[in-house]
Amino acid sequence: MIYICLPEEIGFEWDTFNAAHIARHGLQPVDVEQALANHPVTIRSVVAETGEERWFTVGPNAAGRLLAVVWTMRGARVRVVTAYPAGKRLQRVYAKAKGGNGRAGRDARPPVR
Numbered sequence: 001m002i003y004i005c006l007p008e009e010i011g012f013e014w015d016t017f018n019a020a021h022i023a024r025h026g027l028q029p030v031d032v033e034q035a036l037a038n039h040p041v042t043i044r045s046v047v048a049e050t051g052e053e054r055w056f057t058v059g060p061n062a063a064g065r066l067l068a069v070v071w072t073m074r075g076a077r078v079r080v081v082t083a084y085p086a087g088k089r090l091q092r093v094y095a096k097a098k099g100g101n102g103r104a105g106r107d108a109r110p111p112v113r
Contacts, residue, residue, distance in 0.1 A: 011077040025084040035059040035067040041097040
């Protein structure tokens with residue numbers, strides 16, 4: 001696991017392309033922003049063909065729905081590449097990283113709303 005702590009007041013870079021892309025997965029920008037703020041677990045980083053470092057993170061939105069988010073930093077802002085509901089395997093990875101309590105998508109601390 002890779003532990004990354006984003007500042008509470010981090011900005012996000014949204015445009016019609018990435019907002020429409022996550023909408024195809026039934027998500028809105030606010031869902032993804034919450035998932036990255038609610039004590040997420042960053043599983044790995046990769047370098048894209050463009051040379052850009054991308055991060056793969058799993059975290060819950062305010063409703064407790066566990067989301068997988070691929071993102072990068074553009075200057076001082078987070079640019080979401082894609083996001084989608086986490087499947088069972090990612091739910092298990094998240095639960096194990098959070099102490100193995102089996103309550104994937106939930107954390108001991110209340111989610112950010």
